[in-house]
Amino acid sequence: MRGHTDNILCSTMIRRLLKALAVLDILVAIVLNLYIRNYPLIKSGCSWNPEASVKLAAFGDPQIPGLPPFIKGWYVKHLDVLGNDKYLKSIASAIRKHLKPDYVAVMGDLLSSQWIDDYEFSDRYRRYSKIFPKDEPGEIFNVSGNHDIGYHGDFTQNRIERFQVCYGELNFVAYQSPEYRIVVINSMSLDGPPDDDEWRKETVDFLDSIKDYQGSSILLNHIPQFKPNGICMDDAKFEFYDFEGHQALRSQNHMTSKSTNLILTAVFGGSDKEGLILAGHDHEGCECSYDLNKHSQIWELNPKNTGRVKEVTVRSMMGDYGGNTGLVSGLRSADGEIRWEYSLCRFHVQHIWWVTQVTTYLTLAVPFLYIF
Ligand SMILES: *[C@@H]1O[C@H](CO)[C@@H](O)[C@H](O)[C@H]1NC(C)=O
Numbered sequence: 614m615r616g617h618t619d620n621i622l623c624s625t626m627i628r629r630l631l632k633a634l635a636v637l638d639i640l641v642a643i644v645l646n647l648y649i650r651n652y653p654l655i656k657s658g659c660s661w662n663p664e665a666s667v668k669l670a671a672f673g674d675p676q677i678p679g680l681p682p683f684i685k686g687w688y689v690k691h692l693d694v695l696g697n698d699k700y701l702k703s704i705a706s707a708i709r710k711h712l713k714p715d716y717v718a719v720m721g722d723l724l725s726s727q728w729i730d731d732y733e734f735s736d737r738y739r740r741y742s743k744i745f746p747k748d749e750p751g752e753i754f755n756v757s758g759n760h761d762i763g764y765h766g767d768f769t770q771n772r773i774e775r776f777q778v779c780y781g782e783l784n785f786v787a788y789q790s791p792e793y794r795i796v797v798i799n800s801m802s803l804d805g806p807p808d809d810d811e812w813r814k815e816t817v818d819f820l821d822s823i824k825d826y827q828g829s830s831i832l833l834n835h836i837p838q839f840k841p842n843g844i845c846m847d848d849a850k851f852e853f854y855d856f857e858g859h860q861a862l863r864s865q866n867h868m869t870s871k872s873t874n875l876i877l878t879a880v881f882g883g884s885d886k887e888g889l890i891l892a893g894h895d896h897e898g899c900e901c902s903y904d905l906n907k908h909s910q911i912w913e914l915n916p917k918n919t920g921r922v923k924e925v926t927v928r929s930m931m932g933d934y935g936g937n938t939g940l941v942s943g944l945r946s947a948d949g950e951i952r953w954e955y956s957l958c959r960f961h962v963q964h965i966w967w968v969t970q971v972t973t974y975l976t977l978a979v980p981f982l983y984i985f
Pocket residue numbers: 741742745747753754755779780781782
């Protein structure tokens with residue numbers, strides 16, 4: 614009968630071990646869930662300057678993906694896409710609920726590809742609206758990116774219109790008071806050659822109409838401004854389509870210096886106050902600054918990074934980059950001017966989020982240990 618007693622002993626031990634693991638799992642799940650919902654309250658870099666009177670949260674390139682047709686029906690990949698949405702949503706919601714920004718800027722490349730059909734485009738819009746719902750704090754400004762409407766050589770009436778219908782205007786003044794304003798532009802439309810020039814004219818006319826503003830400006834645009842190589846991760850690069858001798862812009866990492874001048878003069882040239890550019894596109898993120906050279910009337914990168922107009926390329930919120938949010942605090946100084954301060958709030962790569970989900974779902978299995 615020895616074997617039998619051993620068996621009973623053994624199964625009691627396994628049962629005890631499982632119960633201990635279950636308790637551990639429950640504890641880990643509770644701690645992780647509390648953490649991912651409340652990390653902005655704990656992590657450094659995740660708060661406004663206490664004196665801030667303007668608060669803007671910026672999310673870099675979410676690039677929400679979809680399923681290529683040949684993968685539809687692969688459940689693992691479906692789970693991956695669903696998990697990615699939830700990961701982005703948990704970051705955006707934690708930031709908006711705890712930090713209560715006045716404004717939320719999504720820095721372009723809301724979607725992962727400009728080459729999707731209208732059906733897929735509206736499905737991504739539905740998913741995007743769940744990640745950035747209207748009923749959480751902060752008005753949402755959507756910046757157009759090359760993966761949303763294409764580079765200039767990819768623009769079509771349909772790509773532009775479907776973006777406008779779902780995400781709003783391409784060029785607009787999102788907020789303006791005598792003190793400060795927030796300007797959004799479609800920076801893909803300025804360099805070329807384009808396939809069709811009408812959208813360049815639209816942006817140039819818009820820029821022309823917003824000159825002569827005396828307050829401080831924040832510019833939201835997708836593509837970073839012109840700069841020498843080696844300053845940020847992405848160096849200057851332009852690629853072109855060649856349609857039987859007719860060229861069209863296929864991709865660009867920076868704006869050309871000509872377009873940078875056009876933009877900076879229109880947005881920041883009317884005043885001598887501090888300005889801020891937020892960009893996306895370079896997923897690693899970067900910070901630099903510009904000054905107007907009074908002699909040449911050309912905007913130049915300030916080598917000591919103490920220029921009047923600061924450019925922050927917001928590090929991407931995608932899982933591989935750690936789920937970041939850029940926090941801009943606007944500080945009123947004694948002379949009534951506004952200064953802009955930036956801090957990067959990093960979450961974690963997607964794995965910690967997945968561990969949280971797995972431990973949470975495992976707790977659902979715990980009652981079975983006690984029933985059987
Ligand atoms: C940005 O897009 C969201 C859709 O998800 C929309 O609710 C919001 O109104 C858009 N913002 C603007 C300024 O149009």
